[in-house]
Amino acid sequence: MTVHQPAPPGSRLGELWRILPEESGTTADGVLEIGGVTVTELAERFGTPLHIYDETGLRRQIRRFIDGLSSRWPNSEVLYASKSLPAVGMYRIAQAEGLSVDIAGGGELQLALAGGVDPERLYFHGNAKTDAELTMALDARVGTIIVDNEDELDRLERLLTRSQRLLLRVIPGVEAKTHASQATGGLESKFGLPMDQAAHAIERMNAHPLMEFFGVHLHIGSQILDTDQFAEAVEKISSVGTFDTYDVGGGLGINYTYEEEAPSVEEYLDRIVAAAKSHLPPDARIMIEPGRSIVARSGVTLYRVVSVKRTGHTFVAVDGGMADQLDIALTQQRYEAIIADRLHEPWSENVQLVGRQCESGDLLVDGAQVPPVSVGDLVVMSATGAYAYTMSNNYNGALKPAIVFVRDGEARLAARRETYDDLLATHAPAIAAAKL
Ligand SMILES: Cc1ncc(COP(=O)(O)O)c(C=O)c1O
Structure with missing residues (x-):
């Protein structure tokens, strides 16, 4: 059952519920659940980046x-x-x-x-x-x-x-x-x-x-x-x-x-x-x-942390970026992000959440408050249900993420993730020409 756990120190969990999908909550061990399905299960079943919708x-x-x-x-x-x-x-x-x-x-x-x-x-x-x-x-x-x-x-x-x-x-x-x-x-x-x-x-x-x-x-x-x-x-x-x-x-x-x-x-x-x-x-x-x-509100994007680099800033890089969140680079809209599988830990660090595309403008959240974060953690960007999938593109050969609808504990794949074959398909003429 979905419960809203007490907010840990430094967290903005209390304020989060109004920007996360309506049917979201946490498990007892601090994992975000949407429509009765945990983000850990969704990441395992469908991979990341993933667009999740609370139906x-x-x-x-x-x-x-x-x-x-x-x-x-x-x-x-x-x-x-x-x-x-x-x-x-x-x-x-x-x-x-x-x-x-x-x-x-x-x-x-x-x-x-x-x-x-x-x-x-x-x-x-x-x-x-x-x-x-x-x-x-x-x-x-x-x-x-x-x-x-x-x-x-x-x-x-x-x-x-x-x-x-x-x-x-x-x-x-x-x-x-x-x-x-x-x-x-x-x-x-x-x-x-x-x-x-x-x-x-x-x-x-x-x-x-x-x-x-x-x-x-x-x-x-x-x-x-x-x-x-x-x-x-x-x-x-x-x-x-x-x-x-x-x-x-x-x-x-x-x-x-x-x-x-x-x-x-x-x-x-x-x-x-x-x-x-x-x-x-x-x-x-x-x-x-x-x-x-x-x-917008019913959709979130789920990412996995690929690297955590501590220079002057702490850069937390995920497995997506402006190829699937172009709106941020286009309109400078601020979004919020959370470490979705460790919501019960104190949010003690302020980090730059960045994407993997080759632009310094590929900054997903400028100053996200998070628990000490590690490679493999799950990141959720809230309120990304509108215009994110719409504007997703193949920058750096990125693949368009999948879309999943969740409802009453069930997850339903609505669009599959693009594959490298999809990426290559439109280039078939040049590939064929190279073989001649
Ligand atoms: C003609 C028209 N109608 C409706 C919309 C929807 O706008 P919004 O998604 O902000 O509600 C748009 C998008 O800007 C539009 O161009």
Whole structure:
């Protein structure tokens, strides 16, 4: 049974539970358990690095969004922004829990279809959709395409053979207080059309016999902690016109660190629905597209310590790094890490937790408080459920980690670890040429 042990000296165990998956605790000897399975067992069975998801907590979080929005605004829909975790196993959960799904690009379309998502409930995003991708989406009978620009309308004019539902993405002109690479609502954004150019695009869609334009979309950015900014965006978009549907995007931030205080789902929904009540037509359909805030907390990444080097600093190096946690190098987001198989020992050391990729910027946690750490220890980085697997890459020939879902003491492999054969497969032409 999972128990929360008393916190040992120097530890921040008490604060840890709110950034670890909901269904986590420790065994009596201080080993982290997620969904009733210890990290030691998971490491032995599936290897490391490993993305672990608490399925119970994840499903609970999905229900908070769906029930929370529909109880406040019944004519509503929650889309899962699947870029945050485009895994077939996750698409299956999204479909089972009644989420619609936002996809960006042909690859996410393929993964969503493989995950059994009803194509009617897919919303196809992207600022540079190609002819091939639009054709793929139309052939798959994707329910809605979110048009980004007028070149896309030119393409659709050529490609449409039957009626297609369309939303238009507009730029609300809200500078989100987040990392610059995650802000998408300011006037200089590459996503969508400025509001003063929307009317022309809307006219074109309304004039076309096969284009079924039904509303507008906005998304101001990601990891946003100030709910007033969402309300401001709702107000801004109301000035574009009166439509059936307003998709007000995703972007709710989460707690990455012991100190962070992200708004709850309820606070977020209260704020956007209050803004909608003030500014949008009462019979409009409201849609939201959370990604990070659905999956981030339920996921952790498990590593094994490969070396401990004591120079001026103590460098604890693990068997992964920026190849599987690119977000840190990209946005300088701070994460927390723990020695997950020795939680009951005093956290007496402050270390630099580093990865194995050839960059000094491959610093996973700058100053992690840990017990005296040894080679072979298990490290868990919390709240890595969003965008880590998404952005994983083969830097230094790294292999994409596996994904495992845990629930009620059972672990289920959802994506296997890449192999060296996978790595070599795309280079088959050069390998074959060398053999000639
Ligand atoms: C169009 C769109 N919708 C929704 C999201 C999801 O954002 P988040 O994961 O921050 O909720 C994104 C990602 O930034 C996005 O680009």
